[in-house]
Amino acid sequence: MTRLFKSHHKRKVTSLNGFWRFKIDPDRAGESEKWYADFPKDSRAVLVPGCWNTELGLYHYEGGAWYQREFETTKSRANLVFHGFYGLIRVYVDGKEVGSQYGGFAGYQCLVKGLAPGKHNLVVFTDNSHNDRNTIPLARVDWFHYGGLFRSVELMELEDAWIKDCRIDYRLDIAQATAHLDLHVAIQNFSVSREELKVYLDEQLLAARTVSFQGNAGDVHSITITDLLVPNVRLWEPANPNLYQIRLELENDDLTERIGFRTITVQDGKLLLNNREIKLKGINRHEDHPDWGFAVPLKLMKKDLDIIKNLGCNAIRGSHYPNAPIFLDLLDQEGILFWEEIPMWGFPEHALKDPLTLKRGLAMHEQMIKRDYHHPSIIIWGLHNEIDSRTKAALDVTKAFAAEIRSLDPTRPITYATMHPLDDICLPFVDIISINLYFGWYSGEVEQWESFLRDFKAKMQNEGLSGKPMIISEFGAGALYGESTFEQQKWSENYQEKYLEYTLNLFLNDPDIIGTYIWQYCDVRTARELELGRPRSFNNKGIVNEYRKPKQAYWTVRKMYTGAR
Numbered sequence: 013m014t015r016l017f018k019s020h021h022k023r024k025v026t027s028l029n030g031f032w033r034f035k036i037d038p039d040r041a042g043e044s045e046k047w048y049a050d051f052p053k054d055s056r057a058v059l060v061p062g063c064w065n066t067e068l069g070l071y072h073y074e075g076g077a078w079y080q081r082e083f084e085t086t087k088s089r090a091n092l093v094f095h096g097f098y099g100l101i102r103v104y105v106d107g108k109e110v111g112s113q114y115g116g117f118a119g120y121q122c123l124v125k126g127l128a129p130g131k132h133n134l135v136v137f138t139d140n141s142h143n144d145r146n147t148i149p150l151a152r153v154d155w156f157h158y159g160g161l162f163r164s165v166e167l168m169e170l171e172d173a174w175i176k177d178c179r180i181d182y183r184l185d186i187a188q189a190t191a192h193l194d195l196h197v198a199i200q201n202f203s204v205s206r207e208e209l210k211v212y213l214d215e216q217l218l219a220a221r222t223v224s225f226q227g228n229a230g231d232v233h234s235i236t237i238t239d240l241l242v243p244n245v246r247l248w249e250p251a252n253p254n255l256y257q258i259r260l261e262l263e264n265d266d267l268t269e270r271i272g273f274r275t276i277t278v279q280d281g282k283l284l285l286n287n288r289e290i291k292l293k294g295i296n297r298h299e300d301h302p303d304w305g306f307a308v309p310l311k312l313m314k315k316d317l318d319i320i321k322n323l324g325c326n327a328i329r330g331s332h333y334p335n336a337p338i339f340l341d342l343l344d345q346e347g348i349l350f351w352e353e354i355p356m357w358g359f360p361e362h363a364l365k366d367p368l369t370l371k372r373g374l375a376m377h378e379q380m381i382k383r384d385y386h387h388p389s390i391i392i393w394g395l396h397n398e399i400d401s402r403t404k405a406a407l408d409v410t411k412a413f414a415a416e417i418r419s420l421d422p423t424r425p426i427t428y429a430t431m432h433p434l435d436d437i438c439l440p441f442v443d444i445i446s447i448n449l450y451f452g453w454y455s456g457e458v459e460q461w462e463s464f465l466r467d468f469k470a471k472m473q474n475e476g477l478s479g480k481p482m483i484i485s486e487f488g489a490g491a492l493y494g495e496s497t498f499e500q501q502k503w504s505e506n507y508q509e510k511y512l513e514y515t516l517n518l519f520l521n522d523p524d525i526i527g528t529y530i531w532q533y534c535d536v537r538t539a540r541e542l543e544l545g546r547p548r549s550f551n552n553k554g555i556v557n558e559y560r561k562p563k564q565a566y567w568t569v570r571k572m573y574t575g576a577r
């Protein structure tokens with residue numbers, strides 16, 4: 013299952029989940045030995061979706077690896093869709109490379125042409141190795157680089173004309189409860205001369221257009237349909253997350269998207285959802301579990317959401333990468349507000365200066381926004397996290413990212429999480445200022461938050477940033493599950509509890525702070541580079557442990573979030 017609704021009724025979609033042959037390639041022999049044509053006999057069977065680091069014997073493996081299976085098609089064209097992988101992917105069909113992409117959290121669609129009806133050999137190479145210059149993320153992160161095909165793989169068989177893409181925009185009049193829809197549809201056509209394109213809102217026909225194709229086989233045609241009126245709109249909001257399905261239909265192909273009608277704006281230091289002020293009571297969440305890595309199953313996603321909602325949260329930050337499409341569907345249905353970002357974490361100056369960093373970052377933002385544009389739950393795009401935002405190199409990257417995101421999506425506010433708030437020179441480019449700091453954990457005493465907030469507000473005033481809302485996007489303390497001390501020492505559950513009680517009390521009562529995201533939801537495995545500073549090789553700042561058992565702080569935060577305005 014990849015989505016919570018059916019994206020295609022006519023298009024033939026086959027799941028390629030299940031057993032694949034698999035072999036790691038630490039010596040990079042696969043290419044020269046042509047594993048893409050002749051898969052090694054000593055390979056093993058693994059289940060897709062899955063991360064190889066959760067297989068026996070591969071706990072630490074980072075590098076290249078190969079997957080193989082067969083698929084069967086009756087059509088000559090197919091889209092192979094890889095919904096999630098880490099790093100690089102290269103796809104081979106019947107011994108020939110058919111496509112590749114860098115960056116897998118927002119998935120990859122690989123169009124294959126010229127297929128004879130029948131069985132085909134599918135081989136995939138993927139590589140989760142990293143460097144300290146221009147991979148996104150870099151080698152040094154505070155989570156684990158789980159490798160593999162960690163979300164579903166699908167085969168979509170394509171007709172002569174198929175809907176390649178669709179973008180739905182709307183203008184919403186909240187007072188009149190009406191919306192006007194604008195649609196941009198991309199149809200790739202191989203041999204038909206005309207098609208009837210129909211647009212449905214839920215079951216109701218909204219528009220029908222005859223499209224005449226001219227040009228060459230394989231051309232992509234853009235069709236724009238504007239100003240489709242939707243009366244009696246039921247808004248999407250956390251308490252009533254109303255959703256609508258928009259179905260596009262051709263003679264032999266179709267595509268369903270799901271949207272919600274809502275506005276999200278920033279005004280005079282406030283965040284407004286449907287023109288009403290909203291405060292974000294949030295938490296940071298990694299898609300991680302010891303038994304699954306990134307390949308978290310739907311049941312666990314639902315449980316995570318139940319635990320998070322029970323905590324009194326209305327918001328989640330998807331730290332630090334695009335999440336599974338099905339998780340975003342769940343958020344849409346449950347009315348939880350989401351901040352999504354690319355995995356650009358902790359980039360120092362030299363890495364920001366590398367031209368490939370910028371190129372990859374821009375491409376990843378585009379992949380993420382194209383995939384996730386229609387989710388009403390997404391209210392904020394995050395540009396990056398804790399880069400060296402005191403530098404000119406960061407300013408150049410931030411400026412380029414901000415311009416790109418605003419042109420791809422002018423409807424959502426943008427932000428990034430800074431760890432250098434007082435010396436940050438990139439803040440003018442974003443709509444919301446988001447701060448990650450750990451006074452009372454890595455340095456100083458927790459009480460320093462108060463003087464920091466005074467100093468930071470003065471900076472905002474001096475630098476003309478006062479109209480921007482402020483979020484505390486990370487704050488937290490490590491606690492080993494079960495550790496309890498009389499003196500409330502670091503690494504104990506009661507230190508964490510005291511820490512979060514103090515900080516939340518401060519932030520929730522500060523009218524200038526529009527949101528708080530606790531670091532973090534659950535304990536997660538960390539990268540090898542950080543293991544020595546992290547007991548158990550885990551980041552232990554979760555308010556539940558990695559098996560989702562609550563620590564003491566959970567109950568205190570719950571009281572504060574559920575009692576808060």
Ligand code: BDP
Binds near residue numbers: 154331332398553
């Ligand atoms: C910040 C990061 C987050 C870390 C956290 C921590 O954004 O990913 O894991 O601090 O130190 O640096 O626990």
